[in-house]
Amino acid sequence: MTSKITKVLMVDDDEDDFIITQDYLHEMTTHTFEIDWISSPKEALEILQKNLHDICLLDYQLGALDGLSVLKKAIKNGCTVPIIMLTGQSDSSLDNSALDAGAVDYLIKNEINLTLFTRAIRYALARKDFENERLERIKAETSNRSKDKFLAHLSHELRTPLTSILGYTELLLNKHRTKPVHSELTTIFNNGKHLLGLLNNVLDLSKIAANRLELNCTSIALHPFIANIYDLMEINAKDKGLSFTIESKTTLPQHIFNDPIRLRQVLINIIHNAIKFTTKGGINVRIHLQDIQGVEMLCFDIQDSGIGIPDTLLENIFKPFEQIEDVVSRNEEGAGLGLAICSELVKLMHGRISVVSEINKGSCFTIQIPPYSPDNEERIELSLADKESYQSHENYAPLQGKILVVDDIQDIRQLIGYFSESFGLEVHYADNGQTAVDLVLSMQNANTPYDLILMDIHMPKLDGKRAISKLRAHSVTNPILAVTAATMKGVRDELKSLGFNDVVAKPIEKSSLYNSLKQFLPHAEISQEIEETTLEILIVDDDSDAANITALLLESLAVKAHVAHSAEHCKTSLADNPNINTLLLDYHLPDMDGISLANQLKDNNANLNIIMLSGSEISNEAMRTAGAAGKLLKPINLEMLQRMLETLN
Incomplete structure (x- = not known):
């Protein structure tokens, strides 16, 4: 095996010393050296600041400018090459001065032997490797911090417009006049929520890598849940002239316990891929319960008649940025993140995902997850007629109180305000943390405090975290709820430790906002009077x-x-x-x-x-x-x- 070439810069004005040192280097059979020899101190400084060499052997006696001065100036100019000082005389003070100035070692020419020389060279090279690793580590850490900052910003930028889309669609769905287009608005609402999940793909991988992704599990009505997926994906299949079926091989539980958004994300991603890589035939999803090593699992087999996956790619398709089409097709686009995220999400669900495939005949992805369904619940045949639809929540019991909504985004500020007003609340607004602090303290001093404050976390002038610190320092005890798009693990605990009473997640949903508000605000009597419209x-x-x-x-x-x-x-x-x-x-x-x-x-x-x-x-x-x-x-x-x-x- 050819050893790595080590580039050595030899700075010495004595040719005999250069030849002796060169011989020592050639006797070190563990390395292959490429030696550049110069005698000019000025030239040495010019070369050293370029950091082109792996090691420098620097003579102390260089005529007008001694080696110690060269050493100091080189390091001052940004030289990172390990430098070993060579001298013809023993001088402990010179030894210490060289080491203090930044030399990695100090060798006396007439005392050098092969063992000593080899040790010094190996130590210097090891030190350089260690320094390179340290710099790479710092660079990687800096890159990760930059990436986290970028992803946090991206999360905010993606979620913010979707908050308006979903919020105003919900507003329209609650209006009597929109009943003729209720089905269309429901499609917008459901697909808007799905789009939010898709846009979060790149964010999810970052959270998974940092072990900061957590599931929000709840009871899922399985049959309407499956019917909704069928309704959505059947349209995509029909657009390509493909058949699409979902069937159950066994009776199924009516409810399972899982994260509905994440489970939907996994199933839609796999089914979407099946449709994308199938040009004729169709996709069949078979759902069944199966006992696997004594544990009941809910299994989804997604079978397509598509192009198939080569054996060489099967072991890599669940890795990030791996794309099937890179090898088998260039007609499709994608970031290669979907399957990697699906794999990690299924692991979080304590399940497993696998695939079998044959070129030009199709693929079958199998997802197995524990259902965690109620033991006493009857298992029934799958019905695709029971579709979930958007449910209006206009029958909210009115709340009483005066609240402050703090958000720098006008649309979101107004949307939260509109929802809150529909609950019967008096709403005031602030567009940054400092304005909010001034308003709250002013109202408190006037003995007319706010009953509750909804505070965005990311704002100019003064962010939500610093704003609540100021308010709590001024003995403001009113309930303050954090409004944030951040969904990483531990965020809720961190915000509560800062003094927030609860957290309202973006995108804002009317029902979840109401559930948060009603914990801290009293109910009001329902007025039977209807204000007549005059304008x-x-x-x-x-x-x-x-x-x-x-x-x-x-x-x-x-x-x-x-x-x-x-x-x-x-x-x-x-x-x-x-x-x-x-x-x-x-x-x-x-x-x-x-x-x-x-x-x-x-x-x-x-x-x-x-x-x-x-x-x-x-x-x-x-x-x-x-x-x-x-x-x-x-x-x-x-x-x-x-x-x-x-x-x-």
Whole structure:
């Protein structure tokens, strides 16, 4: 075996000494040396600061500039090459000075023998290896810290928009007017939640590697759970012209105990892969109970008729960043994370996952997990007719109190506020930790404290952790709930140790928010009075989806909303509804521009309030021409509409 080449820099102005040292190096058969010999101190400094060599043998006597000065300057200039000082005389003070200056060893030329020389060289090289390992370790630790910071930021950035998507979809689902599209909204809601799980794949691997991923187990109604997966994946299969079936080989428990999000993630990932790599035929999922070494296991066999997996890849497909298509196909894309995450999740569930496959005939993935089902529960045949659907939670018992919502993201702040107001609470807002501290202390000093505070963790100026420390230091004892997208193991305990009473996880779900609030706030009596709507607004927008959603948001603010999609439709609606006193008027309409329409309407009704809508900025001159009272830049959200209503009142 060829030994590694060790690069040596020899700095000595005596050729005889160089030849002797060179002979010693060549006698060391454990190494192969490549020797560069120079005699100039200036040249030595230039070369040493480049760190091109594994070791340097530096003579003390170098003419005008001694070796000790070269040593000190080289190290000062960033040299990391191990340097052994060589001298022709014995001098303990020089020995100590060389070592203090950074030399790894000190050798007297007339006392050197092969054993001593070999020991010094090996020690210097070992020290260099150790230093390299230390630097690599520091580099890796720094990289991991950077990665963790990036992943934390990524988690926040991914979860934040999904909070709005899921939250506003839930808002729409709770409206009577949306019943005709309830099924479509349910699909958006369910797939939005699934998308959140998919986006977390890369975060999951990081948590798994750090042993910071934990399951949130609960009772799962197994049959509706399976039916929902069937409903979702059947569409994907049909899009490729494939058959998709789910069947049970045995009776199944009605309930199992597991993490529904993670189990759904595993099954959908495996089924999705089966569909992706199958071009004809279909996918069949067989579910059954099986006794494995005295332990009852719930088994899922996902069989496809796809391209199959080569034997050489079977042992690697559960490793991160390994992609089947790298070898067998380049028609599909993916990060190669799904199967690795599935494998780790199944292990966390105390189960196992395996695969058998044959090229061009298909693959069968088997997932086995303990069901942890109730012993006295009847086992029944699988039914795919019992599908889960979104359940409205409008029958919340009203709560009483005044709360402060603290979040730097406007949409989330407003969404939490809207949910809280629907529970009967008075809601105040703050967009950072420092503003929250000032508000809370001001209310406390006025003897009108908040009954509860919802505090985001990641905010500018003052984050949630430092904000609660300040509040508790000022003897604020009100319940404070942490709002966070962080789901890593130990986060809840850490936040409670800081003084938070509970943790509300993002994305915000109305039911979980209510369950957290009701622990700390009293119930209120239900008022039987219904406030009559006095304000009527007409939304004029040719984008029917945007117009209808804006109408729903206005109705949630106790406004009677009408919708028109053209200038002519607008004029008709105004004639038919004389109580309309405000228009939300799109700048661009198919039959007339918004400015011209506004001028016509103002001529007939000077008291009509007109708010211009646009997807781009509207100039002040255009606003004056239209006689508009204000403008809203799309996309429209609830807080924008609230502010608009405040200016109209």
